[in-house]
Amino acid sequence: MSQGLSVGQHEPLKIKIQSRTAKVGVIGMGYVGLPLALLFSEQTFPVTGFDIDKKKVDVLESGGSYIYRIAPTEIQAARSHGFTATSDYAKIAGMDAVIICVPTPLSEYHEPDLSYITDTAQSIAPHLRAGQLIILESTTYPGTTEEVLVPILERGNQHGLRAARPGMQGEDLFYVVFSPEREDPGNDTVARRDIPKVIGGLDPRASELGSQLYGSIFNRTVPVSTPAAAEMTKLLENIYRCVNIALVNELKLLCLRMGIDIWEVIEAAKSKPFGFQAFYPGPGLGGHCIPIDPFYLSWKAKQFDFHTRFIELAGEVNTNMPYMSVEAVAAALNREKKALNGAQVLVLGLSYKRDIDDLRESPSLTIIELLQKRGAIVSYNDPYFPQVGHGRKYDLNMACAPLDKLDEYDCVVIVTDHSDYDYPRIVRESKLVVDTRNATKGIDSPKIVRC
Numbered sequence: 001m002s003q004g005l006s007v008g009q010h011e012p013l014k015i016k017i018q019s020r021t022a023k024v025g026v027i028g029m030g031y032v033g034l035p036l037a038l039l040f041s042e043q044t045f046p047v048t049g050f051d052i053d054k055k056k057v058d059v060l061e062s063g064g065s066y067i068y069r070i071a072p073t074e075i076q077a078a079r080s081h082g083f084t085a086t087s088d089y090a091k092i093a094g095m096d097a098v099i100i101c102v103p104t105p106l107s108e109y110h111e112p113d114l115s116y117i118t119d120t121a122q123s124i125a126p127h128l129r130a131g132q133l134i135i136l137e138s139t140t141y142p143g144t145t146e147e148v149l150v151p152i153l154e155r156g157n158q159h160g161l162r163a164a165r166p167g168m169q170g171e172d173l174f175y176v177v178f179s180p181e182r183e184d185p186g187n188d189t190v191a192r193r194d195i196p197k198v199i200g201g202l203d204p205r206a207s208e209l210g211s212q213l214y215g216s217i218f219n220r221t222v223p224v225s226t227p228a229a230a231e232m233t234k235l236l237e238n239i240y241r242c243v244n245i246a247l248v249n250e251l252k253l254l255c256l257r258m259g260i261d262i263w264e265v266i267e268a269a270k271s272k273p274f275g276f277q278a279f280y281p282g283p284g285l286g287g288h289c290i291p292i293d294p295f296y297l298s299w300k301a302k303q304f305d306f307h308t309r310f311i312e313l314a315g316e317v318n319t320n321m322p323y324m325s326v327e328a329v330a331a332a333l334n335r336e337k338k339a340l341n342g343a344q345v346l347v348l349g350l351s352y353k354r355d356i357d358d359l360r361e362s363p364s365l366t367i368i369e370l371l372q373k374r375g376a377i378v379s380y381n382d383p384y385f386p387q388v389g390h391g392r393k394y395d396l397n398m399a400c401a402p403l404d405k406l407d408e409y410d411c412v413v414i415v416t417d418h419s420d421y422d423y424p425r426i427v428r429e430s431k432l433v434v435d436t437r438n439a440t441k442g443i444d445s446p447k448i449v450r451c
């Protein structure tokens with residue numbers, strides 16, 4: 001037992017975690033929650049997945065999967081260890097630990113939309129039990145766990161239960177932790193187990209329980225002093241990426257003007273064994289994290305009369321990149337004495353990065369819309385998306401075009417560099433290729449315009 005902790009109500013849960021009998025509920029069966037549920041299930045914990053999306057629950061209950069990189073056999077293996085999925089929040093009462101993995105998008109005014117977290121907290125609260133461990137994993141601004149989640153849980157439960165804070169004793173306590181998800185979708189070089197898990201408990205007992213629970217599926221846990229420190233840690237990591245990507249995007253634009261190959265420069269800079277980490281330019285930011293999370297912090301900073309200038313500047317540079325890609329297509333067509341208006345353009349890749357089936361905030365969607373607005377007749381190809389309908393910010397209603405008649409397009413634009421694509425063939429068979437990702441590296445052809 002850790003120094004300074006008295007024997008208390010968290011002891012029974014510690015024993016259950018040690019013996020892998022603690023019932024783990026994961027709320028939000030999406031890109032984060034489902035793999036996490038499977039990790040606990042692999043370690044033979046009894047796991048229940050909660051989701052308000054009945055279709056997802058039905059797929060999981062029938063042993064299927066809706067995430068490309070998770071095979072149905074993995075769901076079936078989990079089910080044989082007792083994994084079930086449900087939309088019934090009453091089952092929260094039977095859980096020992098509850099991990100919340102719901103979305104944290106931005107509103108249309110670029111402000112944090114915490115409605116998924118508040119809805120979830122309101123749904124959990126009536127079923128809360130003393131001794132339970134509640135963990136928030138959704139990325140959010142510092143203060144969310146303590147200022148938003150905890151008050152809803154405390155107000156909404158019928159038994160007057162309180163979140164354990166330092167020095168509090170009693171039979172009416174539950175435990176609260178923030179622990180950010182750090183997954184890098186599509187990155188197979190680091191096993192999920194090897195990604196250290198940061199843990200910020202509202203109370204040392206909560207941190208201890210969190211470390212113990214996550215310690216059973218991750219090789220290392222990194223405790224920090226408060227939930228806010230853990231929330232800020234996640235934002236620092238993502239802001240670091242966002243700012244560095246913006247830097248390299250801006251330098252790419254300068255290099256294009258100066259006739260220097262930015263990719264060659266990055267490769268050379270990478271040879272420095274210290275003090276440099278490579279980031280790569282592209283057609284714009286995508287995904288649920290990097291384009292969104294930094295603005296959670298700039299919003300919160302305003303409460304402290306603080307202006308996060310790096311975040312704003314990086315956002316400005318990165319937001320401009322899809323527009324620059326469309327300009328590059330127009331210039332390439334112009335070189336061929338063609339106008340963008342009326343041109344047949346094929347966009348390769350819809351997902352926001354290589355080899356994944358996630359198109360949230362994808363720059364491809366923006367590029368397609370911008371091309372259409374300029375009069376281009378746009379098709380797309382992406383092996384991960386046979387169709388694309390409409391989402392929060394797009395309404396495309398298109399079907400994936402085959403790759404067999406590339407010479408029918410005036411221009412093929414590589415937006416996502418999936419590794420399944422045969423780039424030499426694409427260049428050979430197309431009339432003109434605009435490459436936003438350096439996917440055609442090593443191919444020498446006057447048809448290629450790198451931007």
Ligand SMILES: NC(=O)c1ccc[n+]([C@@H]2O[C@H](COP(=O)([O-])OP(=O)(O)OC[C@H]3O[C@@H](n4cnc5c(N)ncnc54)[C@H](O)[C@@H]3O)[C@@H](O)[C@H]2O)c1
Pocket residue numbers: 027028029030031032033050051052053056101102103104116119120123137138139140181182183184185288289
């Ligand atoms: N996807 C990533 O790579 C990644 C990486 C790190 C952090 N995160 C963070 O993790 C969180 C979840 O992201 P995600 O990518 O898994 O999102 P997602 O959209 O893939 O999944 C969220 C799931 O939550 C469900 N849901 C929404 N409201 C609910 C409610 N009230 N009750 C139960 N279920 C509900 C949705 O139906 C959906 O299935 C976000 O805060 C995100 O920023 C994501």
